[in-house]
Amino acid sequence: MPDGSRVYLNNGSIFQYPDAFSGKSRKVKLTGEAFFEVSENKDQPFIIDIGEAVVTVLGTSFNIRQDPK
Numbered sequence: 001m002p003d004g005s006r007v008y009l010n011n012g013s014i015f016q017y018p019d020a021f022s023g024k025s026r027k028v029k030l031t032g033e034a035f036f037e038v039s040e041n042k043d044q045p046f047i048i049d050i051g052e053a054v055v056t057v058l059g060t061s062f063n064i065r066q067d068p069k
Helices: none
Strands: 006-009 014-016 028-033 033-037 044-049 054-057 061-065
Touching: 006 014
Parallel strands: 028 044
Antiparallel strands: 006 033, 014 028, 033 061, 044 054
């Protein structure tokens, strides 16, 4: 990703992100499941929109899954 973060998608998942991050946050969108390794940046939080929830982190590694309805 533009900031050095890494995202590993599970089968059938969709991940959307901009060519470059600008502004006060790093916003992305996920449908499905992915493992994130987010580069630390306290001045620009990493925000993941997963439909009915939004996850905000400053820099960490984690797995996230959006369960189908």
